[in-house]
Amino acid sequence: MNASLRLGWRTLWRDLRAGELRLLIVAVLLAVAALTAVGFFADRLKGGLQRDARQLLGGDAVLATDNPTPAEFVARARSLGLDSASTYGFPTMARASDAQGGASKLVALKAVAPGYPLRGSLQVADGPDAPGQTTRDVPAPGQAWVDASLLESLGLKMGDTLLLGDAALRIARVIVLESDRGAGFMSFAPRVMLNQADVPRTGLVQPASRVSYRFAVAGAPDAVQRFNAFADATIKKGEVRGARLESFESGRPEMRQTMDRAEKFLNLVALLAALLSAVAVALAARGFAAGHLDDCAMLRVLGQSQRTIAGAYAFEFALVGLIASALGVAIGFGVHYAFVLLLAGLVESALPAPTFWPVAFGMGMGFTLLFAFGLPPVLQLAQVPPLRVIRRDVGNLKPASIAVLALGIAGFAALLVAASSDLKLGLIAVGGFAAAVAVFALLSWLAVLLLRRSVNESTAPRWLVLATRQISARPAYAVVQVSALAVGLLALILLVLLRTDLVSSWRQATPPDAPNRFVINVMPDQSEAFQKTLRDGGVRQFDWYPMIRGRLVAINDKPVTPDDYADDRAKRLVDREFNLSNSVEAPPHNIVTAGAWTPGAPGELSVEEGLADTLGLKLGDQLRFDIGGIQSDARITSLRKVDWGSLHANFFVMYTVAALADVPVTYMGAFRAPEVKGFDNALVRAFPNVTNVDMSATIGQIQRVLDQVIRAVEFLFGFTLAAGLVVLFAAVTATREERAREFAIMRAVGARASLLRQVQRAELAGVGLLAGFLASLVASVIGWALAHYVFDFTWTASPLVPVGGALAGAVLALAAGWWGLRDVLRRPVVDTLRRAAE
Numbered sequence: 112m113n114a115s116l117r118l119g120w121r122t123l124w125r126d127l128r129a130g131e132l133r134l135l136i137v138a139v140l141l142a143v144a145a146l147t148a149v150g151f152f153a154d155r156l157k158g159g160l161q162r163d164a165r166q167l168l169g170g171d172a173v174l175a176t177d178n179p180t181p182a183e184f185v186a187r188a189r190s191l192g193l194d195s196a197s198t199y200g201f202p203t204m205a206r207a208s209d210a211q212g213g214a215s216k217l218v219a220l221k222a223v224a225p226g227y228p229l230r231g232s233l234q235v236a237d238g239p240d241a242p243g244q245t246t247r248d249v250p251a252p253g254q255a256w257v258d259a260s261l262l263e264s265l266g267l268k269m270g271d272t273l274l275l276g277d278a279a280l281r282i283a284r285v286i287v288l289e290s291d292r293g294a295g296f297m298s299f300a301p302r303v304m305l306n307q308a309d310v311p312r313t314g315l316v317q318p319a320s321r322v323s324y325r326f327a328v329a330g331a332p333d334a335v336q337r338f339n340a341f342a343d344a345t346i347k348k349g350e351v352r353g354a355r356l357e358s359f360e361s362g363r364p365e366m367r368q369t370m371d372r373a374e375k376f377l378n379l380v381a382l383l384a385a386l387l388s389a390v391a392v393a394l395a396a397r398g399f400a401a402g403h404l405d406d407c408a409m410l411r412v413l414g415q416s417q418r419t420i421a422g423a424y425a426f427e428f429a430l431v432g433l434i435a436s437a438l439g440v441a442i443g444f445g446v447h448y449a450f451v452l453l454l455a456g457l458v459e460s461a462l463p464a465p466t467f468w469p470v471a472f473g474m475g476m477g478f479t480l481l482f483a484f485g486l487p488p489v490l491q492l493a494q495v496p497p498l499r500v501i502r503r504d505v506g507n508l509k510p511a512s513i514a515v516l517a518l519g520i521a522g523f524a525a526l527l528v529a530a531s532s533d534l535k536l537g538l539i540a541v542g543g544f545a546a547a548v549a550v551f552a553l554l555s556w557l558a559v560l561l562l563r564r565s566v567n568e569s570t571a572p573r574w575l576v577l578a579t580r581q582i583s584a585r586p587a588y589a590v591v592q593v594s595a596l597a598v599g600l601l602a603l604i605l606l607v608l609l610r611t612d613l614v615s616s617w618r619q620a621t622p623p624d625a626p627n628r629f630v631i632n633v634m635p636d637q638s639e640a641f642q643k644t645l646r647d648g649g650v651r652q653f654d655w656y657p658m659i660r661g662r663l664v665a666i667n668d669k670p671v672t673p674d675d676y677a678d679d680r681a682k683r684l685v686d687r688e689f690n691l692s693n694s695v696e697a698p699p700h701n702i703v704t705a706g707a708w709t710p711g712a713p714g715e716l717s718v719e720e721g722l723a724d725t726l727g728l729k730l731g732d733q734l735r736f737d738i739g740g741i742q743s744d745a746r747i748t749s750l751r752k753v754d755w756g757s758l759h760a761n762f763f764v765m766y767t768v769a770a771l772a773d774v775p776v777t778y779m780g781a782f783r784a785p786e787v788k789g790f791d792n793a794l795v796r797a798f799p800n801v802t803n804v805d806m807s808a809t810i811g812q813i814q815r816v817l818d819q820v821i822r823a824v825e826f827l828f829g830f831t832l833a834a835g836l837v838v839l840f841a842a843v844t845a846t847r848e849e850r851a852r853e854f855a856i857m858r859a860v861g862a863r864a865s866l867l868r869q870v871q872r873a874e875l876a877g878v879g880l881l882a883g884f885l886a887s888l889v890a891s892v893i894g895w896a897l898a899h900y901v902f903d904f905t906w907t908a909s910p911l912v913p914v915g916g917a918l919a920g921a922v923l924a925l926a927a928g929w930w931g932l933r934d935v936l937r938r939p940v941v942d943t944l945r946r947a948a949e
Contacts, residue, residue, distance in 0.1 A: 114415075115419050115420075115422030116422075116426055118420070120427075120430075122423060123431070131399055134398075134837065135392060135395045135396060135431060135435070135481070136431060137391075137837055138388040138391035138392045138395060139388065139431075139432065141387075141388050142384055142476060142477070143436050143439025143440060143473045143474075143476055144439040146381045147444065148444075148446040148447045148450065149381045149450075150447075150472055150473065154465045158463040168230065168231075168291055169198075169227070169325070170229040171230065172335050172338060172356060173326065174326040174354060174356060176326070177354075183345070184341075192334055193328040193329065195229070195327065195328045195329075196327045197324065199322050199323060199324040200219060200221040200222065200325075201220055201315070201322045201323065204217055205273055208274060208279075214795070216264045216795065217632065218257075219303070220275065221302060221304045222309075223304060223307065224249065230291075233247075233286075233289060234286075234287040234288035235284040237284065243287030249306060250305050252306050252309055253281060253306075254283040254305070255273050255280040255305050256284040256286050257284075257285065257286065257304070258286050258303075260805075261302075261303065268282075269283075275303065275313045276314045278309060278312040280305060280309065286304060300802060342354075343356060379897070382540045383602040383606060384602075385476065386544050386602065388837070390595055391837045392484045393484040393488075396485035396486070396487075397488045399489065400492055408497055411497040412497045417493040420493040421490055421493035424486075424490065425490070428489065432477050433477075436477025440474065443473060524541045528541060535900055540893075540897075543893040547598065547886075548594055551594040551598065551886075552590050552594045555589065558593070558881055559582060559583055559586045559589050559590065560586075562579055562583060562877075563583040566579045574866055577857075577866070577870045578877065581874050594882075596878060597883075600882055600887075600916065601890050604919070605890040625758045625783070628780075628784045628805060629760075629804040630782075630794075631777065632802050633778040633801050634778075635777070637778075637801070641778070644797060644798075648790055650782045652783075654759050654780055654782070655780045656692045656780075657776045658691075661764075662687070662736065662737045663684075663689065663736055664735050666733070666734060667733050668733065668735070673685045673686045678725060684725060691764050691765070692765050692766070694765060694766075695710045695711050696708075696710055697749075698751075698760075700759045701753055703750070704750050704751065705730060706730045706750060707748060711768055711769065712767050714746060715748040715767045716734060716746065716765070717747075717749040717751050717765045718749075718750055718763065719751055719764070720751060720753075721753070723747075728747060729747070732746070732747045733745070741774055748767070751765075760780065872928075875928040878924055879923060879925065880920055881920075883918065883919050883920020883921060884916060884917040887913045887916025888913055891908035
């Protein structure tokens with residue numbers, strides 16, 4: 112074994128100096144750097160989100176209920192030694208006194224007690240323009256702390272009286288930051304915070320009042336886990352109605368989808384870099400092995416055993432893997448700080464240090480790349496017979512065994528799927544590329560056969576005839592070259608499509624002109640006047656729908672209860688009232704995916720497809736809703752796909768008629784407010800009972816996140832672009848020595864350099880055109896699958912993509928050929944023929 116190590120060390124040093132390992136090292140380095148850069152950032156981001164989730168929830172765990180927290184939960188928390196804090200809230204009307212104008216406003220009231228919040232912080236200020244200060248206090252009895260927007264809406268100032276029900280409270284502080292506010296719809300209403308001791312004086316909480324209670328606990332992690340297990344088991348038994356354990360995902364849904372898509376985009380770009388690097392390693396390793404056949408034959412003549420030679424090259428590749436992977440991890444660690452800067456603001460405070468997992472994963476990926484794709488052809492060098500020293504036609508490389516290739520590819524694919532952090536994304540990317548390679552190989556083989564038969568050698572130009580012969584004389588090489596070029600171009604074209612069409616679709620999910628105001632509680636007799644006020648104010652387009660509160664009580668005449676479902680979401684949906692609506696025409700921003708929407712048809716319903724899946728509903732089912740004591744039966748005739756992130760007015764269930772008779776109804780609208788100062792205040796003064804929710808801050812935050820994520824994807828795109836170019840270079844130069852010998856023979860028998868240059872360009876352009884055309888077709892299919900199944904977008908590729916892909920493939924192949932093959936025609940004929948004879 113010592114002989115193998117010594118030989119491996121010498122060959123490594125010689126090959127490094129000769130530059131023969133350059134492509135291998137660059138390919139592995141790029142893959143490891145791309146994956147670890149995303150890995151380091153995702154690892155730190157995950158740690159930051161887990162840490163900040165406690166602050167966003169207000170505790171280590173939060174039990175949310177529709178009724179006062181059951182005593183057994185409080186007792187369990189106390190027995191485990193956990194700190195606890197109870198809060199509750201509900202929407203109500205706040206108003207100014209008659210002496211101060213008597214304006215009213217719907218607010219989100221929150222009652223707190225000393226000890227709140229257990230986690231996170233509360234920042235308050237002495238006035239709307241005063242700096243915020245962190246406090247551990249809560250409002251004293253008789254005081255109210257409010258959002259600054261409420262002061263403006265009601266025309267009040269600090270120290271004035273705020274009327275809540277039967278109680279009059281003094282405005283003492285302005286709320287600047289409330290870390291556990293969440294993102295429920297009513298959380299966008301102005302906050303009023305008061306001491307729990309003041310709630311009975313208001314008279315607002317009655318037996319039928321809809322109040323949300325939150326019981327937060329904090330303490331030792333193992334005690335929190337035991338409390339969570341107890342609460343989860345109790346809820347699943349059905350002993351407590353309307354209770355749920357809250358998490359970061361459920362508490363902050365407005366950022367969850369954006370963060371998920373961001374991580375998927377970054378993972379996709381890193382996966383493409385790794386896939387391309389695998390192709391580059393396989394091509395470079397085969398070229399490396401082909402260049403060492405004669406050396407190994409000489410070693411066999413000098414007495415070296417097959418075991419020694421195999422051990423030497425395995426040791427050399429192990430060192431190459433260690434060097435390239437370590438460099439890739441180091442570069443990835445440095446690059447991930449660029450992501451931290453580009454995505455600054457997604458997590459407010461400093462991210463925690465990364466764990467060791469990205470390092471281990473990056474090193475494992477580097478070794479897997481080399482041993483799965485690079486080592487199989489190199490190990491064949493140990494089997495080169497000594498006879499090759501005098502007979503160059505023996506001992507050539509053979510295709511790797513199917514078992515070895517399958518084992519290596521399976522391991523690499525498993526690592527990539529694990530790296531994707533999303534099974535669909537990983538399977539589509541890895542499976543799509545595997546299928547693409549098979550398609551490319553089959554179609555390129557058919558193209559070579561067609562080319563051989565379609566060129567008439569008696570009439571075609573001489574350069575075209577020679578180029579055709581060059582390609583058809585080595586069909587296996589042509590298939591490998593076209594397939595490799597197509598794989599490299601596939602990733603590049605796919606990323607271009609992602610950067611343009613898919614990212615544009617992402618932006619369109621929250622376009623710049625998206626509605627930024629929601630209005631609710633518009634009374635029927637105010638509907639026409641309110642719409643006229645919007646039009647007079649310059650609002651030309653707006654959503655306007657009736658809003659009806661109804662509870663699902665029966666499906667196909669069978670009573671429905673939460674106990675009929677095992678899924679927690681289904682239980683909550685059945686246990687609450689729906690916001691129903693009606694319209695003759697289907698909403699333009701909804702897509703009917705099943706059945707048909709029949710305008711004006713009585714007794715017909717359209718249901719959101721996600722709700723139908725959750726509750727097990729299907730076309731033809733008969734639903735019965737209790738609407739204010741009135742039973743309403745209707746049949747499902749269509750299912751709709753609803754984009755809940757579009758910021759339009761959306762509903763789970765809609766009747767397909769213009770109006771429902773004898774049911775209580777209010778109206779809601781969604782519109783983009785004009786850039787006119789005082790528009791919102793004038794609207795509130797004209798319609799004081801209407802709740803006007805300003806979504807501008809939320810839309811602005813989402814748009815900023817999108818811009819940050821797109822910049823990060825573009826930054827990581829550089830790695831995949833480099834990997835793609837490495838593949839192109841490796842594919843074009845894989846047959847450099849064969850080309851040199853063939854061109855030398857042609858020049859020896861009288862072919863001019865200009866003719867051979869034309870032949871080379873024609874061959875490269877033809878291969879590039881075919882590879883680009885095939886790659887663009889497959890990229891369109893994979894892009895559609897990613898858009899539809901992973902990123903949830905409606906997307907169709909342009910018919911011009913194959914044309915552009917073919918032209919781009921030809922240009923890139925010519926450029927790679929000029930760079931990698933520029934010395935082939937300059938090399939002296941005698942030198943080339945002497946090398947071939949040695």
